[in-house]
Amino acid sequence: MQKLGDSPIHADVLICILRALPTFEALFATIRVSKALYTAYNHHRNEVLNAVAFNHVGPALPLALQLARHNEHTPTEDYMMVLSNDESLNYWDFQVTIEDICHLVKHANVVAEWEDLYSFRKKDIRRKTSQLTILQSWRFQKALYRLMLYSRLFPADKTAYAITKNGSVSVTTELERECLLRKEFLSDCFNNELNQLREVTYFVMEIIKWVDNVDSSDMIASNKEFMDIALSVGPATILECFQNLGFEPLTETINRLCADTTPEFFEDNTSRPLLSGYLLDFISSVLQARDAESSQHISIPIPILGIGPSMKALYPRCSQCSSSSPFHLWGQTTWDYLSLSSQVLGTYLFPSLTTFLKGELRNNPVEVKHVEALLVKTPFKEIYQDIHTKNLKLSQWHDRSDDYWICTLCLTNFMKDHLHLWVIMKRKEANDQIANDCWYGYNCRTQVHKLGHAQQLNHLCEPTR
Ligand SMILES: [Zn+2]
Numbered sequence: 001m002q003k004l005g006d007s008p009i010h011a012d013v014l015i016c017i018l019r020a021l022p023t024f025e026a027l028f029a030t031i032r033v034s035k036a037l038y039t040a041y042n043h044h045r046n047e048v049l050n051a052v053a054f055n056h057v058g059p060a061l062p063l064a065l066q067l068a069r070h071n072e073h074t075p076t077e078d079y080m081m082v083l084s085n086d087e088s089l090n091y092w093d094f095q096v097t098i099e100d101i102c103h104l105v106k107h108a109n110v111v112a113e114w115e116d117l118y119s120f121r122k123k124d125i126r127r128k129t130s131q132l133t134i135l136q137s138w139r140f141q142k143a144l145y146r147l148m149l150y151s152r153l154f155p156a157d158k159t160a161y162a163i164t165k166n167g168s169v170s171v172t173t174e175l176e177r178e179c180l181l182r183k184e185f186l187s188d189c190f191n192n193e194l195n196q197l198r199e200v201t202y203f204v205m206e207i208i209k210w211v212d213n214v215d216s217s218d219m220i221a222s223n224k225e226f227m228d229i230a231l232s233v234g235p236a237t238i239l240e241c242f243q244n245l246g247f248e249p250l251t252e253t254i255n256r257l258c259a260d261t262t263p264e265f266f267e268d269n270t271s272r273p274l275l276s277g278y279l280l281d282f283i284s285s286v287l288q289a290r291d292a293e294s295s296q297h298i299s300i301p302i303p304i305l306g307i308g309p310s311m312k313a314l315y316p317r318c319s320q321c322s323s324s325s326p327f328h329l330w331g332q333t334t335w336d337y338l339s340l341s342s343q344v345l346g347t348y349l350f351p352s353l354t355t356f357l358k359g360e361l362r363n364n365p366v367e368v369k370h371v372e373a374l375l376v377k378t379p380f381k382e383i384y385q386d387i388h389t390k391n392l393k394l395s396q397w398h399d400r401s402d403d404y405w406i407c408t409l410c411l412t413n414f415m416k417d418h419l420h421l422w423v424i425m426k427r428k429e430a431n432d433q434i435a436n437d438c439w440y441g442y443n444c445r446t447q448v449h450k451l452g453h454a455q456q457l458n459h460l461c462e463p464t465r
């Protein structure tokens with residue numbers, strides 16, 4: 001009997017196995033398993049590396065390779081020459097090397113996380129991993145790799161910053177040169193790809209806005225170019241900001257790129273033509289130039305999720321009011337947002353949790369102070385869970401099930417109905433002394449203007465008169 005791998009048929013089978021492995025991690029683990037597998041790999045290394053790279057990265061591999069091979073020390077102009085020289089580089093045939101792998105994997109992870117997020121927000125709120133079809137995923141990934149490459153080639157570094165600061169004659173030429181390079185980069189895309197790139201850029205901007213909301217740093221309000229600055233640091237850094245719920249990773253990147261100018265970078269309000277409209281203006285300008293060239297040919301842009309039957313069937317509805325505002329629904333997969341502290345969530349979703357207090361309670365200075373102190377300590381999600389699990393829920397509200405969703409409006413009303421009950425329960429749990437109930441309960445008007453009355457009686461109760 002022959003040893004495994006000795007006959008040509010065995011070797012073919014082994015190579016087929018290696019070529020089918022889904023990730024580089026799986027590949028390098030597998031070739032350690034047996035000498036036969038290792039030998040097969042060694043003899044067909046190029047073929048196997050290319051196949052696994054395709055399995056791991058997907059059909060956007062040519063763009064992924066362009067990004068993996070970009071070196072920040074190479075001048076953008078030189079790198080663009082390499083990209084545009086079709087004869088020297090055909091990425092479909094181009095050999096993936098061991099040096100590429102580390103970059104490919106790192107970028108592929110970033111792209112996969114963005115795709116999960118996109119699918120969750122735009123396609124299927126019930127699932128946190130990507131539910132995009134192969135075609136949708138390919139469109140999304142191409143656009144995201146392009147965005148990553150664009151931010152690498154045109155970073156918000158000191159050159160971008162200094163061009164307008166420098167009053168010499170060559171400023172205009174410098175500026176024109178950079179604008180031309182940007183347009184040249186985008187000219188490689190078809191119209192649909194440019195529209196999809198724009199769509200992904202808007203999505204990334206949505207995420208920047210969300211971070212700005214929860215971070216309550218008001219970066220967007222205080223600097224009109226903040227969105228462009230954020231785009232220029234690239235999707236990997238923005239993803240980190242999203243995960244950390246704050247802009248520190250962004251400031252660190254700007255610090256690194258542009259050490260001398262950081263404080264001014266965020267505060268400077270003079271015009272910086274390379275920052276304002278950083279990407280979107282250039283996409284528009286390339287599309288407009290094409291439209292002007294071929295005015296009789298009107299193409300319909302294909303969005304990432306495609307044209308066709310609306311995705312509405314996938315959207316759940318609010319279990320209480322049946323409204324279908326899909327991405328303002330709270331349920332199993334969106335609880336994470338509700339686990340932010342009440343304070344943080346307050347600035348994002350609800351102006352102030354005490355406005356949820358029923359009747360005249362929100363104008364009772366004594367209660368508002370107490371309740372605010374309690375709310376600051378308790379994540380919103382915990383309050384909501386308590387109401388359901390500690391028997392506080394009023395019967396007119398649905399019980400939760402696995403597919404229970406509640407819209408923001410209903411959630412607001414739900415809190416109005418229950419918050420005072422929850423506060424009283426917390427006081428009982430803490431063995432606080434609770435004063436006698438006022439007959440007029442939360443509707444009492446006297447609690448608003450008579451401090452003594454507000455202090456002496458409990459108003460977190462149903463009116464009995
Ligand atoms: Zn509702």
Ligand SMILES: [Zn+2]
Pocket residue numbers: 438439440441444445446447453457459
């Ligand atoms: Zn009263």
